[in-house]
Amino acid sequence: MAGSMDQQTPDTQPRPVVTVLDSTHRAEADVRIAMYREALRIRLVEDEIVARYGEQEMRCPTHMCIGQEAPPVGVSAHLQPQDYVFSAHRSHGHYLAKGGDLKAMIAELYGRATGCASGKGGSQHLIDMDAGFLGSAPILASTISVGVGAAWAARRRGEDRVVAIYFGDGATEEGAFHEALNFAGVNRLPVVFVCENNLYSVHSQLDMRQPAHRTVKEIGPVHGVEALSGDGNDIDEVWRLGRYAVERARSGANPVLLEFFTYRWKEHCGPLEDGHLGYRSEEEIESWRKRCPVTTYAQRLSEEQVLGDEAAQAMRAEIDAEVAQAFEFAKSSPFPELAELDRDVFPGRGAI
């Protein structure tokens, strides 16, 4: 199933030609290096959160995306600054890959006034309007319809804007997911729905929740949404399918659903391992770790002589410094003043 190429289209009306590149096609070297850099950056940010979470200064539910770095990196590679991204609870990678401010994100986790939501949102409510990251929320499927609305607004105003919406396999069981796909399909909205299928909704297995012979991808066409699926741990493959989906959406042809098979390494929420809980086997976890999206990509870029060891080391040092600065910024930032408690329940008139 992973890496499947077959595409399903909702109807036969003529529309702009965009083809799925064959599986041997690769992005230009500089793009591949940039994608690797972003994946590594997300990983190192998450590693640092994991390392420091036990200090009990990041006092909010935090869902690590370690193991799931490829989809945001490969999809965002095709997004323009004016494009929008919406996400759910496991949103750090989506936020960073779209250009969300790292310092403001870490400060948000630390509950500081300098956080991207002034400390009122936490890890589950990241936002960066300037970067086009329009919000994330932990109620399954809830931001999917909001993202479709943003795409509809763009269509109504004649704006060149694609909206990418990330969610997990669990969200596809919500009615809101189907309602949003249906509306996007009816109106051929410029949306790329990105399902990161990591096989578990918290601790509940996919095969207990969805029919064995029906993939998430198959839900797309019945709602008028073209769909493809692929290996969600392979940055090149995500880039390839992402290119098709974003171009297709931007051309006004139809919305596209991408199902990427990937895996969450850590516990559902928090910095720890959770093999001991027994809802998934150590062997399964280990098999996915071996297919780490970051290290396998580093190896490939090295083998294909796209990225040399020296450059890779320099890149890592740069990111380490940036991450350290972000945590320093967050920890030295002030907490919100008490007056913030009552502020912004209702907006006042005038400019934001």
Added chain:
Amino acid sequence: MGERVITYGEALREGQAECLRADPDTYLIGLGVPGPTGIFGTTKGLVDEFGPDRVLDMPSSEGGMSGIALGTSICGLRPIIVHMRVDFAVLSMETLVNQAAKWHYMYGGKMRAPLTVRMIIGRGWGQGPQHSQSLQAWFAHVPGLKVVMPATAKDAKGMLISAVEDDAPVILFEHRWLYGVTGEVDEGYTKEPLDGARVLRTGRDVTLAGYSYMALESLRAAQLLEQVGVDAEVIDLRSLTPIDTATLGASVGKTGHFVVSDTGHAAYGAVSEVASAVVERNFADLKRAPVRIGLPDVPTPTTPALADHFYPGPREIAQQVLDLLGSDRQLPPEAEDPRPWKDVPDMSFTGPY
């Protein structure tokens, strides 16, 4: 000015037309909105003037469409979404409660969701358990939502326009039995504030406060009471968020007796919140404990044989006032009622909705 008299339903229609005319970013959407009957006439014909891109039908997806409307609102549009029944809008609770109410606050004030939601309360002709609920208190319980209940034609138009102009999500609760009620309404883009209660009738013996249709029933109760020598002040409460404690306090300070009525259930309802607010602020002014009048703790029955006893009306309010005042006067005998059942506001109402 002020001599033009139209119905509450026509006022709503005018208000929406004014908003659509004033701002190209405003659009109107809901199941049946551009349809032949146009949401009990309140949207009828608007599609002809403003076109199908601005007056829209939608899939039967109250939850999803509320999220989609929210998505357009955070991108600068000003949707008006209509639910023909409050009961249908329950399917959009997640979007309204978890998302729309909180997007401004939880994103540190960076996001705005100027969403107007029209929810219509049905009543009578056997609307029953799932076509007649008054769930305004649910929404007023959630910080970030503004909840208003216009009772007059002037407010129906003016508060709707103010709701669309407001940058917060605003929910308008409209009672079906008000749609035919007439009142003076100015032409043009005329706004009425979203907050503040309004004194409909001055009096010195008792304060009757009510929301929506119950403000009118309170006025009718005051007319009954006048016949037995009781001078009631009547207040149209208009807004649940916030409750106008200043206007209520001034009235209770004068009368010392307080009766509050709402179209919803009394328990955990708007009347409980209003009564608490008055007790907290005006305890010393009250000569007796306040009285709450709302629906009993049972679902709405369908048959008129039971529904006729489900809804409190002017006589029930007036009798409560006499009991409160310790008066043994008798209300005047009930006038001859041409209605075989009380499940219609008047004889012109013949169902099926």
